[in-house]
Amino acid sequence: MTARLLDGTALSQQMRGQIAQRAAQLAERGTRPGLAVILVGDDPASQVYVRNKVKACGEAGFHSVLERYDASLGEAELLARIEALNADPAIHGILVQTPLPKHINPQKVIATIATHKDVDGYSVLSGGELLTGLPGLRPCTPYGCMKLIESIDYDLRGKHAVVIGRSNTVGKPMALLLLQANATVTICHSATPDLARHTREADVIVAAVGRRNTVTREMVKPGVVVVDVGMNRNDAGKLCGDVDFEGVSQVASAITPVPGGVGPMTITMLLSNTLQAAELAAG
Numbered sequence: 001m002t003a004r005l006l007d008g009t010a011l012s013q014q015m016r017g018q019i020a021q022r023a024a025q026l027a028e029r030g031t032r033p034g035l036a037v038i039l040v041g042d043d044p045a046s047q048v049y050v051r052n053k054v055k056a057c058g059e060a061g062f063h064s065v066l067e068r069y070d071a072s073l074g075e076a077e078l079l080a081r082i083e084a085l086n087a088d089p090a091i092h093g094i095l096v097q098t099p100l101p102k103h104i105n106p107q108k109v110i111a112t113i114a115t116h117k118d119v120d121g122y123s124v125l126s127g128g129e130l131l132t133g134l135p136g137l138r139p140c141t142p143y144g145c146m147k148l149i150e151s152i153d154y155d156l157r158g159k160h161a162v163v164i165g166r167s168n169t170v171g172k173p174m175a176l177l178l179l180q181a182n183a184t185v186t187i188c189h190s191a192t193p194d195l196a197r198h199t200r201e202a203d204v205i206v207a208a209v210g211r212r213n214t215v216t217r218e219m220v221k222p223g224v225v226v227v228d229v230g231m232n233r234n235d236a237g238k239l240c241g242d243v244d245f246e247g248v249s250q251v252a253s254a255i256t257p258v259p260g261g262v263g264p265m266t267i268t269m270l271l272s273n274t275l276q277a278a279e280l281a282a283g
């Protein structure tokens, strides 16, 4: 079997077109969705991501501001800046790019962002909304993974989904979203003995560990749907995920590539969340 490609670039293009249309309708009613992106420090990958976020905003007709600060920015100054953006009516979403410099506590930063502007969906309140099934802003990467699975009309009801990774930003919210879609969910992590025992039983695998070749062909059953959140470099310096794409795509029914899978969807869901926040603010 050769797997169907879950193409995040194509799905993003389609979804961003729809988001731009909705943004234009909202703008006609007097509200232009606005996103503030804050970057502290000069991490090269983060610089690319924030640039791409601002570019995507422009293409969707959103207002956006990019605030860049030196890595020496004090925590109190950053929190004060967030408070000001919380009070700014032109801003519907606030995002602080991670990783942050060591002297800044990311939990404090996230807690300072107003819940209704928390377009990363990282706050304790946003997490609680997800946990309890209340409407709210969902973390962009797992939300994007769900859209990729939905894009092939895959019915998760009664399916066994295995999530590899238990981070607050991907693994845990991913498991909750799959649960909400009526899948039976197993979360595996670094202390799970015999990972393959679990992945071989899976109808759906979401790999989010940050280590290449975590999932190989012998570890999956034929027909499995595989979503690869990993972003690693191989020995040749080429971008690759957590899944051995060459091997697993021979037996899977659908699989995301890296690059071009989950990554672009992360930015698309950020636009979607910002639009949702703006629509709510507009009433």
Ligand SMILES: Nc1nc2c(c(=O)[nH]1)N[C@@H](CN(C=O)c1ccc(C(=O)N[C@@H](CCC(=O)O)C(=O)O)cc1)CN2
Pocket (backbone or CB within 6 Å): 049, 095, 096, 097, 098, 099, 120, 140, 141, 239, 258, 259, 260, 261, 262, 263, 264, 265, 266, 267
């Ligand atoms: N505040 C946040 N920080 C971080 C997030 C986040 O969602 N919010 N996620 C990641 C980084 N990230 C977005 O910020 C992100 C990562 C990767 C991509 C992407 O499109 N990747 C491409 C490949 C890019 C390349 O060539 O290097 C792909 O997979 O096709 C988008 C966004 C950590 N920080």
